[in-house]
Amino acid sequence: MHVVVPFAATDPKTRLASVLTSAERSTLARAMLADVLTATVEVGTEPTVVSTAPLDLDTLSLEATIRDAVSVTVDDRPLTEAVNARLPPNHDDAPTAVIMADLALATPDALVTLFSRDADVAIAPGRSGGTNALVVSHPDFRVDYHGASYLDHCEIAREVGAGLETVDSFRLSTDIDEPDDLAEILIHDTETDRAPACLRELGFALETRDGRVGVARFEETTRE
């Protein structure tokens, strides 16, 4: 299993700009990347970060055993092209998994569930029809991340005759794009993950409003 983790290294997570500065968004994006890489290595894979710009892995504070299993390649093409260049070209090739770098809730258990599917294409959809993680073993399947990518990928699989399985995972369905998503990181906090620690350091905490849980920022000392 080849594991690819696409990473937007420059000005990431722009939809969080209302609550985080550019530097803070970069810090959070790297913390989430580190958590995703750790989970993928813990299930026995050696992931490749496909980064839009050079990335120094030593800045991610990975444990040494995790760090040694990760490699980086720079590819500044749009996401769809960069991923399609890495999908298996032949039936006998190992499957390729594509895991988004902002799946802050990804756990080894959730990844094992995804990786153990026997379908030509296995997809863990996100909310609003995104494709948060997928595994491709069919040589004719190609991705298209524009628009409603989950439904498009279902259609592409049908067109090329690839069997498709949808993986039912809340953790893999949760990508961190918008301010409301930050609550999920703190609700499903673990002691070892970097993303919740990063948010807490930035002054965020859970807050209940109107019977729902969101985040509030109680310290803004690090804002530019």
Place this chain on the structure above:
Amino acid sequence: MHVVVPFAATDPKTRLASVLTSAERSTLARAMLADVLTATVEVGTEPTVVSTAPLDLDTLSLEATIRDAVSVTVDDRPLTEAVNARLPPNHDDAPTAVIMADLALATPDALVTLFSRDADVAIAPGRSGGTNALVVSHPDFRVDYHGASYLDHCEIAREVGAGLETVDSFRLSTDIDEPDDLAEILIHDTETDRAPACLRELGFALETRDGRVGVARFEETTRE
């Protein structure tokens, strides 16, 4: 396994009021209830709808075999009280499952995953820290649906010494509360479910905006 499906029979789904009339919200709520009941019966249980007001099951258009397995009881107390009155009082009692009536994406597979856990308390969290579905077999555990109920339930389980397992399911994490949630019903449509058919009849269809998928309403003939 006792299965309880709480149902707000009067003026349901008020947070959808910006896109659906009261009558339409009632229609959609009953379609989702019918889908949830069908999934629960298909895994071999005989669910009880705990309704805040009298409910005629014959208005739900259930298949006869499903209809025969469902019963209704009226309990107009707040949700927390109505559920706590139905949790197992003794260690030897059968576990009680509580499944919210707006889990429109619930499938038999997702429910089997929930029902097969061996923990004292198993919870399928929703977004924003809700408790969308749970199974209780510990006699001292009680629910509290106010606020961040998932985190509160984790704490209550610790307090009474009950082992807790979190069930990782996107389908069970998806409750239909707000207009954006309606897209999930259409994205993960099945041919037999009532909720997507109901939305289509009301004129809703998927629409891609800004690279994300939402719903738009193209016919408003049924609006009051």
